[in-house]
Every structure is written in C-alpha cells, then in structure tokens.
Amino acid sequence: MQKDKLLKGKPVADHIYGQVSERLKILKEKGILPRLTVILVGDDPASKVYVSRKEKTCQKLGMDSETLHLPAATSQAELLQLIEKLNADRSTHGILVQLPLPSHIDEHRVLLKIDPDKDVDCFHPRNVGLLVSGKPYVLPCTPAGIVEMLKYYQIQTEGKHAVIIGRSNIVGKPMANLLMQKASAANATVTVVHSRTKNLPEFTRQADILVAAMGRPEFVKADMVKEGAVVIDVGINRKDADNEKGYVLVGDVAFDEVLPKAAGITPVPGGVGPMTIAMLMHNTLTVAARQNQIAID
Numbered sequence: 001m002q003k004d005k006l007l008k009g010k011p012v013a014d015h016i017y018g019q020v021s022e023r024l025k026i027l028k029e030k031g032i033l034p035r036l037t038v039i040l041v042g043d044d045p046a047s048k049v050y051v052s053r054k055e056k057t058c059q060k061l062g063m064d065s066e067t068l069h070l071p072a073a074t075s076q077a078e079l080l081q082l083i084e085k086l087n088a089d090r091s092t093h094g095i096l097v098q099l100p101l102p103s104h105i106d107e108h109r110v111l112l113k114i115d116p117d118k119d120v121d122c123f124h125p126r127n128v129g130l131l132v133s134g135k136p137y138v139l140p141c142t143p144a145g146i147v148e149m150l151k152y153y154q155i156q157t158e159g160k161h162a163v164i165i166g167r168s169n170i171v172g173k174p175m176a177n178l179l180m181q182k183a184s185a186a187n188a189t190v191t192v193v194h195s196r197t198k199n200l201p202e203f204t205r206q207a208d209i210l211v212a213a214m215g216r217p218e219f220v221k222a223d224m225v226k227e228g229a230v231v232i233d234v235g236i237n238r239k240d241a242d243n244e245k246g247y248v249l250v251g252d253v254a255f256d257e258v259l260p261k262a263a264g265i266t267p268v269p270g271g272v273g274p275m276t277i278a279m280l281m282h283n284t285l286t287v288a289a290r291q292n293q294i295a296i297d
C-alpha cells in the first residue's frame with residue numbers, strides 16, 4: 001500500500017475541530033451556547049449511525065444538541081409542524097433533517113420549511129441560490145469538506161479539470177459550484193457526468209480531479225481514471241460480508257485497482273465521511289453567530 005497517496009479525512013477534520021473550538025469559545029464568552037437539532041424520521045440503519053455521531057460530536061465539543069427521532073409513519077404535516085415549532089424556538093440555532101426521508105414525505109417541501117437562517121446543510125433554496133451566486137450563507141457540508149481536504153493536502157485546483165460523477169443535490173451539484181467558483185478560490189474547470197451521460201469513461205479519463213458521488217459500489221474502475229489523477233470517493237455503500245457487522249463499507253471507486261494509477265485517493269471509510277460532520281459543526285457555529293450578530297471569523 002502506497003500510504004502517502006492516501007488522503008485521510010481525520011487529520012483534516014481535527015484541523016477543522018481546532019477552529020471550531022476557537023470559534024465556540026468566542027460564542028460562549030458572549031453567553032451563547034450553540035444548539036443543533038437533528039430530526040430523524042424512521043429507522044434507516046446508516047442514518048441512525050450518522051445522527052448519533054452528530055450528537056456525540058456536539059457533546060465532545062461542548063455544544064448543545066438534541067435528536068428528535070420520529071417513527072417512520074410520521075406524516076408530512078406532523079413533520080412540517082415540528083419544523084415550524086423549531087423555527088420559532090430561539091434556543092435552537094441549527095436545524096437538520098436527516099436524509100433520506102421515507103418515501104411518503106416530499107423532501108423539497110420539508111427543506112423549504114426550515115428557516116433558511118437555521119439551515120446548517122445549505123439545502124434551503126435561498127441558501128442554494130446564495131451559493132450559486134458566490135455569496136454563500138453557509139457552505140454545503142460534504143462538498144465544503146472536500147474543498148478543505150484539497151487545501152489541506154495542497155492539491156492545486158486552479159485551471160484543473162474536475163469531473164464529478166453524480167448530480168445529487170447533496171453532493172454533485174453543490175460540488176460543481178464550489179469547484180468552479182472564484183469565491184472558494186478553487187477556480188477549476190468542471191464537468192458533471194451522470195447516469196444518462198453517453199461514453200462516461202471518456203469524460204472521467206480527462207479528469208485531473210475525479211469526484212465519485214453516484215452511489216454505486218466500486219463503479220469507478222482503473223480504466224476510467226487518468227494516470228496521476230486525484231480521486232475523491234464520496235460513496236459509502238454497505239457490501240455484505242462474513243463479519244460481526246454482516247457488511248463492509250465500500251466506496252464508489254474500486255479502490256485496490258485505482259490506487260496504483262492515482263496521485264492521491266480518499267479511502268472509504270476514513271476519507272470524505274469524517275469531513276461532513278466537521279463542516280456541520282462549523283456551520284452550526286456560523287448560524288448561531290449570525291442569529292446573534294456576533295463576529296467569530
């Protein structure tokens with residue numbers, strides 16, 4: 001294993017947590033205890049893991065947090081009512097609805113209901129618009145975490161060709177925005193490919209930076225990657241295995257065969273994943289500070 005090629009998330013997340021602690025100190029000195037409320041509807045096993053990690057991280061940092069776990073049969077009206085209550089509650093600064101939601105609930109309606117000033121995910125259309133305009137309120141957690149990783153590992157993006165596989169609202173679309181922008185200083189040339197792209201490998205082979213975020217286990221094979229490319233794997237897929245958990249985590253990249261060709265590659269687990277929660281903590285402080293007109297940056 002060529003260890004120097006591994007772009008691990010933990011050291012970068014720890015660097016962010018250092019900044020979070022400094023910013024939290026300023027808020028606490030002003031009498032503000034930032035509070036994140038996470039809503040989980042249903043019992044998706046992976047979501048339960050992520051939500052519990054969010055709560056534990058808040059506790060570890062000394063932030064306030066609350067997880068509201070609702071049954072899978074919760075109606076859309078009930079969920080909207082709860083969000084309305086949290087919007088009006090001044091002690092809650094950040095609201096996050098864990099995705100995916102059960103299929104009977106319209107995700108767009110729910111995200112639209114969250115007060116955009118409390119939207120720590122950057123999923124509300126107002127905040128998506130601000131992001132696209134280059135004047136973000138907060139940055140979307142996973143894409144912002146990837147930008148932080150590229151900076152930390154001193155990977156040049158300016159003028160490079162970044163190819164993103166996947167066009168989701170959580171990763172693909174905001175990632176394209178961040179990488180192309182002047183505001184993020186990334187200044188890359190960006191191509192987005194997806195399930196309907198014809199001759200997809202022709203595009204991925206042009207990538208200096210390849211971001212795999214389509215949610216298909218080990219989809220990216222060695223012959224789809226240019227020699228010397230930086231490969232960012234955003235996929236987290238559970239693959240059946242004969243171990244204690246009954247599964248192993250694999251990314252969207254066939255890691256073992258892509259590793260020899262890549263100049264740098266994020267592992268799964270331990271790559272991009274830890275950055276999502278680190279950036280969420282950062283965003284929670286940002287919204288708490290803005291709601292109280294306190295400068296922490």
Ligand SMILES: Nc1nc2c(c(=O)[nH]1)N[C@@H](CN(C=O)c1ccc(C(=O)N[C@@H](CCC(=O)O)C(=O)O)cc1)CN2
Nearest residue numbers: 049050096097098099100121141269270271273274276
């Ligand atoms: N409202 C949101 N919903 C979802 C988001 C989001 O940003 N906001 N992103 C994902 C899930 N997610 C956070 O919510 C998340 C995913 C992965 C990790 C992580 O630490 N992954 C670890 C492995 C974790 C494991 O053992 O299963 C890793 O890759 O090393 C954290 C958060 C979808 N929903």
